[in-house]
Amino acid sequence: MKNKFSNKEVAELLRNVSAAYQVKGANLFQIRAYDSAADSIEHATSELKDLWEAGQLDQIPGVGAHIANYLDEYFTTGKVAHFETIFKEIPDDMFQFLKVPGVGPKTAYKLAEAGVVSIEDLKQRIRSGWLVKKGFGQKSLDNILRGIEEFNRKSDRILLPVAGEIAKRLIEYLKKHQDVVRADPLGSLRRKVATVGDIDISVSSKNPQGIVDYFTKFPEIDRVVEAGERTATIALRSGIHVDLMVQPPDRYGSLLQHFTGSKLHNIHIRKIAKEKGLSLSEYGIKKIEREGEQFSQDTLFKCETEEEFYKKLGMEYIPPELREDQGEIEAAIRHKLPALIESKDIKGDLQSHSTWSDGHSSIAEMAKAAADLGEEYIALTDHSYPSVDFDQRLKEIEQFNYSQDRIRVISGLEVNINADASLQVPDNVLAKHEIILVSIHTSFRQDREEMTKRIIKALENPHVDIFAHPTGRLLLEREGIDADWEQIFKVAARFGKFIEINAYPNRLDLPDTLIREAKRFGVRFSIGTDSHQIAHLGLLEYGVAIARRGWVTSKEVINTLPYSELEDILNKK
Numbered sequence: 001m002k003n004k005f006s007n008k009e010v011a012e013l014l015r016n017v018s019a020a021y022q023v024k025g026a027n028l029f030q031i032r033a034y035d036s037a038a039d040s041i042e043h044a045t046s047e048l049k050d051l052w053e054a055g056q057l058d059q060i061p062g063v064g065a066h067i068a069n070y071l072d073e074y075f076t077t078g079k080v081a082h083f084e085t086i087f088k089e090i091p092d093d094m095f096q097f098l099k100v101p102g103v104g105p106k107t108a109y110k111l112a113e114a115g116v117v118s119i120e121d122l123k124q125r126i127r128s129g130w131l132v133k134k135g136f137g138q139k140s141l142d143n144i145l146r147g148i149e150e151f152n153r154k155s156d157r158i159l160l161p162v163a164g165e166i167a168k169r170l171i172e173y174l175k176k177h178q179d180v181v182r183a184d185p186l187g188s189l190r191r192k193v194a195t196v197g198d199i200d201i202s203v204s205s206k207n208p209q210g211i212v213d214y215f216t217k218f219p220e221i222d223r224v225v226e227a228g229e230r231t232a233t234i235a236l237r238s239g240i241h242v243d244l245m246v247q248p249p250d251r252y253g254s255l256l257q258h259f260t261g262s263k264l265h266n267i268h269i270r271k272i273a274k275e276k277g278l279s280l281s282e283y284g285i286k287k288i289e290r291e292g293e294q295f296s297q298d299t300l301f302k303c304e305t306e307e308e309f310y311k312k313l314g315m316e317y318i319p320p321e322l323r324e325d326q327g328e329i330e331a332a333i334r335h336k337l338p339a340l341i342e343s344k345d346i347k348g349d350l351q352s353h354s355t356w357s358d359g360h361s362s363i364a365e366m367a368k369a370a371a372d373l374g375e376e377y378i379a380l381t382d383h384s385y386p387s388v389d390f391d392q393r394l395k396e397i398e399q400f401n402y403s404q405d406r407i408r409v410i411s412g413l414e415v416n417i418n419a420d421a422s423l424q425v426p427d428n429v430l431a432k433h434e435i436i437l438v439s440i441h442t443s444f445r446q447d448r449e450e451m452t453k454r455i456i457k458a459l460e461n462p463h464v465d466i467f468a469h470p471t472g473r474l475l476l477e478r479e480g481i482d483a484d485w486e487q488i489f490k491v492a493a494r495f496g497k498f499i500e501i502n503a504y505p506n507r508l509d510l511p512d513t514l515i516r517e518a519k520r521f522g523v524r525f526s527i528g529t530d531s532h533q534i535a536h537l538g539l540l541e542y543g544v545a546i547a548r549r550g551w552v553t554s555k556e557v558i559n560t561l562p563y564s565e566l567e568d569i570l571n572k573k
């Protein structure tokens with residue numbers, strides 16, 4: 001197989017090295033180094049190979065000099081001699097099983113040793129009872145079966161921020177062409193669904209052939225899959241496919257609306273159109289022909305913009321994030337859609353990490369980068385590892401704030417809610433900080449009742465402000481916790497606690513459906529990037545996107561407030 005050196009491939013290679021080390025019982029530090037490099041590469045929004053070509057491998061945090069050297073060898077020669085030696089002692093077949101959620105290196109090794117050759121084969125051999133006979137426990141095999149189902153479901157999804165950043169670069173590129181009037185993403189990407197299936201882009205132009213030609217010369221391209229007169233598909237070096245569709249400007253609005261979906265939204269819209277004697281298509285709106293009536297081109301209302309499209313149907317414009325047939329159509333008819341929050345409303349970031357815990361940059365570096373993005377403040381909320389010298393850290397924050405006036409660093413901590421509902425650090429430590437986030441990082445599988453009590457007890461602590469990445473889901477990896485959200489939201493509203501909308505690429509947590517639920521109880525939100533490196537700070541917009549999908553207005557988000565007002569809220573606890 002030809003190496004494309006995509007981030008996914010490189011991360012997988014490093015994970016395989018880590019797995020091989022684990023099977024061989026290497027030391028924990030070696031193993032962690034590979035895992036953390038792989039994590040970092042998976043969440044990078046630029047291609048590693050491009051950074052390597054530009055001599056900027058050191059921009060990816062977590063990739064130390066040691067691993068950087070191996071990557072250099074890998075990009076130069078296509079393999080790494082040292083890795084080959086390690087892999088030689090391990091059955092090749094084991095690595096594919098690592099892709100199944102819940103299967104760790106040791107199990108994967110045992111399966112390969114037992115003679116299982118593929119994931120499909122694994123499924124067969126569990127079902128036929130063959131593996132039980134080989135000494136595997138039924139309970140763990142049941143878990144593996146569930147893992148295989150999950151694997152099959154998720155394998156072709158892309159995280160919204162990853163797809164979003166690629167689309168942004170592509171659209172920026174397209175807009176440089178003089179004949180491009182507009183360019184937009186389509187489908188689930190435009191609606192900002194947390195994971196998207198593929199990247200589709202539409203362009204409004206009178207020069208389709210010119211645009212198609214230009215599109216196939218996008219710098220990140222691996223190959224052209226197909227190119228027609230007004231459509232094309234390219235494969236990027238990341239392995240992701242992008243479809244392009246070019247339409248004339250006079251009916252661009254109809255096209256955009258049609259291909260943005262969702263399916264349910266469009267079905268409902270079509271029904272309403274029909275009641276008005278209209279039929280809808282990607283080409284426009286026309287009167288339904290009655291018997292004996294001649295259809296003429298003139299009756300087609302083409303819609304240059306989506307605003308015209310919705311207006312023609314008696315509705316106000318519906319933002320793409322809301323188009324899920326969750327009441328937005330009814331609201332649009334009554335002209336009662338909420339004024340959704342926008343990225344520009346956000347004044348600062350309310351979750352970030354520095355080298356004081358597991359981040360890759362110092363407090364000053366993070367703050368300066370946030371200031372460069374125009375933020376008025378940033379909460380540095382390092383994990384409250386008991387080994388941290390909290391007073392020293394607070395002093396560093398104070399000194400930084402004193403030394404400059406471009407940005408205000410808010411002193412904060414992200415504190416673990418232990419399995420027994422106690423917090424990781426005592427109240428006197430919490431009291432010294434301006435903002436306290438609590439979150440779950442262990443014992444995710446408690447039953448609903450115990451989990452709910454655990455969270456509520458934490459929220460009742462007067463020092464606590466925010467419940468961070470509430471469900472604990474890791475997109476494409478791990479389901480969230482089971483909890484009684486209604487109870488939690490009630491308590492949050494009663495005690496004036498805020499619920500986080502976490503913008504980290506594989507979290508996007510609270511999910512949009514729960515955001516709407518929380519709103520019903522009057523809960524307010526905070527949006528945080530959970531940045532562990534400077535490059536993540538710019539991903540705030542994806543938190544905003546999920547908030548918009550949850551119908552959130554700027555008034556419902558505390559970090560739309562200037563620091564002076566936010567300070568009041570935080571002091572009120």
Ligand SMILES: [Zn+2]
Pocket residue numbers: 414439441468469
């Ligand atoms: Zn966390």
